[in-house]
Amino acid sequence: MSELSEYLKLQQHQTCIFAGCDDKYAFCLYVSLWSLLKHSPKLAQEADIFVAGFKLSAENKKALESLPGVHVINYTYPSSLPQTSAIMNFTEASFARYDCFGLLKYYEKVLYLDSDVLVQKEIRPIFDQLSDGIGLVQDPTFTTVRGNFYKEIPQFNMNATGYNSGFIVLNNKGSWANKALEIRSWLYKQTLVYAENLFLPDQGMINLAIEQFNIYPLTISEDYNCPASSPTKELRNAYIIHSTGPRKFWCYYYFKEWYEGYSRWLVAGGHPVSIHRGSAFWRWTLRKLHLDNKVFFQLSPDFFTKPLKFGRFVMKKMFRMKY
The missing domain is CATH 3.90.550.10 (Spore Coat Polysaccharide Biosynthesis Protein SpsA; Chain A)
Structure with a gap:
């Protein structure tokens, strides 16, 4: 260009x-x-x-x-x-x-x-x-x-x-x-x-x-340009939330609206997440159980290396929390 x-x-x-x-x-x-x-x-x-x-x-x-x-x-x-x-x-x-x-x-x-x-x-x-x-x-x-x-x-x-x-x-x-x-x-x-x-x-x-x-x-x-790691009060007040560094919306945090937008991307025909993420064993497990085509698992943290973060992700998804 x-x-x-x-x-x-x-x-x-x-x-x-x-x-x-x-x-x-x-x-x-x-x-x-x-x-x-x-x-x-x-x-x-x-x-x-x-x-x-x-x-x-x-x-x-x-x-x-x-x-x-x-x-x-x-x-x-x-x-x-x-x-x-x-x-x-x-x-x-x-x-x-x-x-x-x-x-x-x-x-x-x-x-x-x-x-x-x-x-x-x-x-x-x-x-x-x-x-x-x-x-x-x-x-x-x-x-x-x-x-x-x-x-x-x-x-x-x-x-x-x-x-x-x-x-x-x-x-x-x-x-x-x-x-x-x-x-x-x-x-x-x-x-x-x-x-x-x-x-x-x-x-x-x-x-x-x-x-x-x-x-x-x-x-x-x-x-x-509010970091996604900020406290909830700051996230609520933010004009823009930025998932800076390696902790991204698609492999670390649960953000309800980001989840919705990504789901729309797939409906529009876009390719799913392809960035190297999580441990090799986690990725192998998802492929073996045919879960790698599920939106939830494409976005969730690695269960084996971040079990607590994975658990929080599950709870926030279940209760449809904003962050």
Whole structure:
């Protein structure tokens, strides 16, 4: 997706919602977008919604596009990516979020949404809060830039605030907006320069770009990127819940609405969870007992390695608890 002309052919609004995934994570991005359409209808109705799909199967592409207003566009990194351990741990589609900056040439407002989130409230008003054209949530774990890299980069302030790249809001009113295409280009090129040092690849580079281009983000409340591990009270108040790290909605937590969205994904013809999860014995047991095609077992924690978590999952499902 080195050119943005594909977007322009479909442009109908001045706001864009943007996301990316490959075949492995298509199922959870479907739930993210489904929850946004359900709980943030004002934003969804006034936005073009694009998915940067990396090597998506025809079935998964069709399932994603069964969501109202969603368009899938083929994505590839504009050059050859070095196969470092960190980069290989993430889908190539993660870097599509760099294009959010380029999209400001064509849209007044741009929102990037990660694939493993659950939207719970209308998020359109967040654009009204932006001060310098960009809003980000501080990362709950890697609170400084240093946490995104294996070692320090001398020319950058590694003690600066570390932002999470799972939820990004932009408008074209920032002092840096006239450099939006330059920022996009810098991100793609410099990722190759720092590839060996990147621990959290796309997130680390976006944090560097903030300093490189003298951008002053609005630090958005964690309610817009609330970790799924948070207490129930915080989850209830959250606009967006994010299953950060290895503890995902599909192998650790029971979230009633996420369960419903995933069930809809299967009905739409999408491929079931295919990400490596649980112990080999658990996966073998499910195949042997022909349970691996059941939604409950596709999403439940590993009974053998997390018996208490599995038990809680069963109880929450039985009583149809929200979280």
